[in-house]
Amino acid sequence: MVLLLVAIVWGSSYLSAQTATSALPVLLVLLVRYALSALACLGVVAFPGRGPRRWTREELRAGVPLGFTQAAVLVVETYGVAHTSAANAGLIISLTIVLTPLLDRTGHRGGLPPVFYAAAGVCVLAVGLLMAGNGFHAPRLGDLLMLGAAVVRAGHVALVGRLTAGRAIRPLHLTTVQTLVGTVLFLPLAAHGLPALAHAAPATWTQLLYLALFCSVFAFLAQTWAVQRTSASRASLLLGTEPIWAAAAGVALGGEHFTALTGLGAVMMIAGTYWGQSVERAHRATALPRTAVHPTQEDTRCPATTPTTPTPTPTTPTTV
Template sequence: MRTTRARSSRLTDAVLLGVALVWGSSYLVAKDLTVVAPVVVVLALRYAISAVALGLVCRRARARISGRREVGVGVLLGCTQAAVLTLETYGVSATTATNAGLIISLVVVLTPLLDGVWSRRPLPAPFFAATTVAVVGVALLVSDGGFRAPGSGDGLMLAAAAVRAVHVSLVGRLTADRPYSSLTLTTIQAVVGAVLLTAVAAPRLGSAVPALPLSAWAQLAYLALACTVFAFLAQTSAIRRTSPSRASLLMGTEPVWAVAVGVGLGGERLSVLTVVGAALIVAATSWGQRVEGAHRLAAVEVPVPAEVGGA
């Protein structure tokens, strides 16, 4: 039994790392797209393709909604997810792809704070020491070439990190011990995002869509199918099998992938500070993952009395 759980845990961790990888690559792709089309058009098309793809998957899987509560949860999560992607896309259009991937990693600090407040079961001090090391790693990455005042794009990415932390925590809190399907929840989120952003982008779609080159459609397909359909499904499913804090740590490797893509495909420079910062983030993620896992296991083995705390 313990071996089976360990394998399941490793698989969940691998899935979340996959989410971090595709999201890390998404910043460069999204930035390129905002050069050839308005941000709202990019977002609307990304969501529309995602919603259609997920609808086909639901039909093939004969997915069913369990009730109105599941719809309500999906709509709420769809609004928060749409807010995250909107802030991220506008942010990356006004800053570098590498900076965007690095700043969003602050979610590894914000999510555990929210999770601890809502569960009334604060994480141990070593966990926050690990997140501090991760922040130091991000600072080293961003400081390459000298410190500078954050621009509007950097500020939007900070806001995106805060909203993403809320979204990840809500996924964990609202779906815990509920018979919800990750597929239907993800589909509802995509449909909500498609409706909202298509309504906003409607005045520009008629002129922008015919002008999109074939390469842009390929990039949109990647954002929709890999960075949205796969990532949303994987994130929702994996978070339900672990904790929001552990998920945020694993997905906190996203800036490392963002740097790797920026260097490998975007032609960005890899310096000593970049390497040191990336190494600190990876080490901090691994350390925090072990601390959080031990803390969660202890909470399961030694139940907390209702009057003391615990969700």
């Protein structure tokens, strides 16, 4: 239930980001979101009884570059959702599920099976239908930006796995570093717009607080807590419903509507991403035991860096 709530919160974040960016500049929205998230994370880290509060060298080494890549994801993503529908944004960004295994080679060194690429092809066709909207035309800027955001997010997710695998890194401390890095990055870019916050409507502030506290801090903490109490497969299945909730929020709350083409594209996107995810998960489960029993020459040279247990495919941890 908690993971399903996380998926609903993340799905609704596209509409919230779209509403906030209609009232304030994109970079200012990102600055406020990062700053509020950083303050909340620092408050949780400083809370008594949570163990050592200082950051380790490994957490800083991983958190700083990941802060840059996460900021890149949110820049492209937020500009994209500002120029397309919330439903399209949530559906197109789910391409991350099939793009990440192409960049993250951990667990499938022998290459992915051909059926995975068939699933990816279904997703690409679905993107074309979503971009078509009411009829085939030149791709819209927002849809292209969301497509780029899916690629950047997949790279970020793969980098998260590469920088954190086999290291004693506390997720909360890592996230806090990323939010601090994002705040520092966006402050000089959006500082001139800070006076506009004094005139922002209460509804705009509600959206900003929702994005920072619920879509970022709460969703991350809830995901971490829940994944420890269920299976990786069930977690992936529940979190994978995010695009469904994004489309539902856009239609029910944002006044958006589906044509026949976009409806078909939505169905194909959800089916393709679930298909690709299941193929990759099954391939990972069978590939890793083989490499553990019959290590390659590279495995023999670098035994300290070779995982001996399956590493679960990262779900989409970068919140919108």
